Amino acid sequence: MNLQTLVEFVAIAEEKVVDNFDTYLMEFQNFLVKSGVIDAEDVDSEFYSLTGVPLYVIDFHSEEYIWRIGVEFSTYDKNYELMVSIQSENYIISTENEYLERLKRIVKNFIKTKHKKIFWLYDSESEYLATDLYPKVFTVENLARKFITLVMNRKFGIHWWKLVSLKIQEKHKIRFGNYKAIIDNFKDVDERLMSIDTGDLLDILSNKVMKWESSEENVMELSQPNLHLEKLSKIIQRQQVIYSDWWQTIFSPLLPESFLNDFKKFELNRNHIAHNKLIDKSAYRSILHSIDVVREALLCGLQKMSSELKSKEVRKEEAFEYELLQEELMSERILELKESESGVTSRNSNQILALFNDELSRLYDSIEESFRFIEYLNFSDYTEIENCNSNSVVFEIQNKIDGYVISFEANTDINDYEGSQSFLYLEYKKDGSPSLEEIGSVSYNYGEVEFNEFQGNYMPIQMDGISEHEMSRLGEKIVDIINYEFTDYKEIAESSKYSIIKDGGPDPILDLPCQECGEEWICVDETITDFGRCLNCGEINEVTECERCGRNDFGSPSEDEQFLCEECWNYYEEE
Secondary structure, eight states: OOOEEEEEEEEEESSOOOSOHHHHHHHHHHHHHHHTSSOGGGBOSOOEEOTTSOEEEEEEEETTEEEEEEEEEEEOSSOEEEEEEEEESSOOOOSSOOHHHHHHHHHHHHHHTTOSEEEEEEEHHHHHHHHHHHHHHHHHHHHHHHHHHHHHHHHHOTTGGGGSOHHHHHHHHHHHHHHHHHOGGGTTSOOHHHHSOHHHHHHHHTOEEEEEOOOHHHHHHHTOTTOOHHHHHHHHHHHEEEEEEHIIIIITTTSOTTHHHHHHHHHHHHHHHHTTOOOOHHHHHHHHHHHHHHHHHHHHHHHHHHHHSOOHHHHHHHHHHHHHHHHHHHHHHHHHHHHHHHOOOOOOHHHHHHHHHHHHHHHHHHHHHHTTTOTTEEEOOOOOOOSTTSOEEEEEEEETTTOOEEEEEEEEEOOOSTTOEEEEEEEEEETTOSSOEEEEEEEEEOOEEEEETTTTEEEEEEOOEEOHHHHHHHHHHHHHHHHHHSOOHHHHHHHHHHHHHHHOOOOSEESSOOTTTOOSOEEOOTTTSSTTBBTTTOOBOOEEEOTTTOOEEESOOOSSSOOOOHHHHHHHHHO
């Protein structure tokens, strides 16, 4: 087996606590089975000891994983030692997998009952959990340094370090040389917060700047004769009062009330990880929660700081934006006043485009309605003009009989200032033609107003709106194009019928209703259009000539038997 050691610990006893190791290890194996971490049926090898060497091995399976527990007994001058190892061939350590933690706890609990001390030597799972946590600890710790640095610099300037406690300043002085020596490329970077401990950051957050209180009583006390320097120092220290409480005045407005306690817990957890102490899943989850709490508090604190401790440049920019907003609001108010008093609506380019779309769509709907009973024409949906000053197809009309299509394209020239004009241009393209033909244009007048000082209000000079006359004229031209460009095959058939009455010949229209629309307009004259096509709706009907009487009827010819119309079929049935 290719085994990897996951856990290793040693149990120490000052006297021999196990007389028969075969029996002891058998009890050990039974304990594991009763505890539920080993299924007796999954133990692959017999419990055994190697000849001459007090080494005992238990091999077993747990689900898909292969395990080995090794126990080695050694005797020394002053103690008895039991070396225990847990190995696996294929176990994968993760934050979710709980089996190894359960196994090592149960193994440890059995061994400790007879041994005075247990020393943990190696734990790959603890190493994995700590390795996962440390980058998160590192990030939060430096986030705290960032927060303190930015806040203090912006509050007090670059010399704020002189206000921290003497204890922290002395600690920095001691570490200053070694720190600078290691980071040769960054000797010119201020290292104060980097060179102190995490706990010192907490001290800075809660720092109280003390000041000697000048009072008659204090002066009298200091004026006592024969005061030793030490006693004088103590008196001065006792007479000091809090000049500035950094937590209350600086940091608490930016951080949660519980932050100091939360950060203290974080510091303890940080030290646990940084000093490579043993960690289990429960501790992992607790530390992770502590990290998240502090991290979120600091991120929120930085956000609050950015909004409350603003630079002159940001304040200037905000003031400028505020002025622009006020000007915009004032412009909007004046515009509203102009519109309400004059009756003239002011529109921007997008609003003018929307108005053109609305009016053209409404015109198109009315044209479609006027051709409502002309079923051979198919009107598409209206497609809005999306961009100013660019061509776009707004609608299409198709003849269902021959597939002939006409596309209508619109373009705009829009101006959105007082007294200006905007235009909507409409053109059309015939099926198969590469060029556009002009139909006409519609104008929009941008309203114009002036302030009447005599009346004290705004009066119109030019009203706004689209020319209704031009729009109506445009509609007439579209109707003319439809009537002229699209062939009415019913008229052709009617003309053919007139010739039949006059000169004789077959009727071009079948005296049967179309199977789609129910109208009797099925063409059986291929000189007009496709045989069987309905001249009303364009549907192709399956029509075949009767082989007996020559009449046309619904149906399709067959290779096996002759095609008969319904009348002839009934005749043969009766025969």
